[in-house]
Amino acid sequence: MNDRLDSLAAIEEAVWHELGQCIADKAHPWRTPVLATIDGQRADARTVVLREVDARQKHLLIYTDERAGKVHQLLNHPHGTLVMWSPALSWQLRCRVRLSLEMSGLAASSRWARIRLSPAAQDYLSPLPPGTPLQPVPPSHPPVARDYFAVIEATMESLDWLELHRDGHRRAIFDGQGARWVQP
Template sequence: MFTSRIESLHILEAACWQELERAASDRQHAWRLMTLATVNGDEADARTIVLREAHRASQSLVFYSDARAGKVRQIEQQPKGTLVMWSSELGWQLRLRVRMQVATSGADVTSRWAQVRLTSAAADYLAGAAPGSALSPLVPERATREHFAVVTAQVQSLDWMELHPDGHRRALFEASQGTWVQP
């Protein structure tokens, strides 16, 4: 938590990434759960995802999905999306325009699965039926790791807004260039 308002765009961008990195490891951080908006045909589609990793150096975020989920098909058809998060503690909203890539195999997926499979979250990727499919009759079969997908979201722009009693502020960061903009 910041005790005073940040005035420098450079420091502000660093603070946003610091909060994202903290959210990836702190289950209580408001930004750990974020809304992902994708394109589904000619409509928008949104859902909550869990931030698993944030990497300032590569300007990327990582979340997991069942490979059979609608969002994975949507990302494969149109890899652009938006992530939105709000922290009442900070008074900050963050909107990230991202370009996503889905991986279902390879060393990165295998190493992440090795960690996830030891947790209760593993059940999220082991259901016998695909997300959103009808459960009649209910088949309690378990699948294997092939449904575990790692989604990497490359941040294209970061749109920060602060809601504050002394005045709202907004800044836009694109290609490491920050600009103050009208809220």
């Protein structure tokens, strides 16, 4: 985008368009946002991969191993923040989201059916949970009898858009109260 967008409606539409683009374009910088959750009394953050975007429902989907620390965190506190930066647009997004988890229902099983024969399936078939210390020579493990694939649905509660620009920075909030300009 070379021209600056002037209306809040155009900015919100462009944000959701870019989010949709990042699913098909593996090089899009918004494809791998940082997801921050709460681990007890402190924040915890990690890079995740956006797998699906539903602009109409304002949902973003992320795949995970159901044994990952973020799963325990979101089950105890189902809120998080996704942070994305696009150097090409000079846009930052901070998406405050409500997180929910699907481990065995249709949302998870239908997506698992699509990836279970791909190399990505190995991420969800390890006998060891994420973060488990490895021995110097990994012992042999019995075959995994099941997958640990799960889907995290992030429902947008608010979207904080920031544009850094030589002619002046701009910031807008999009949430249940509507869209509004705020001080950058």
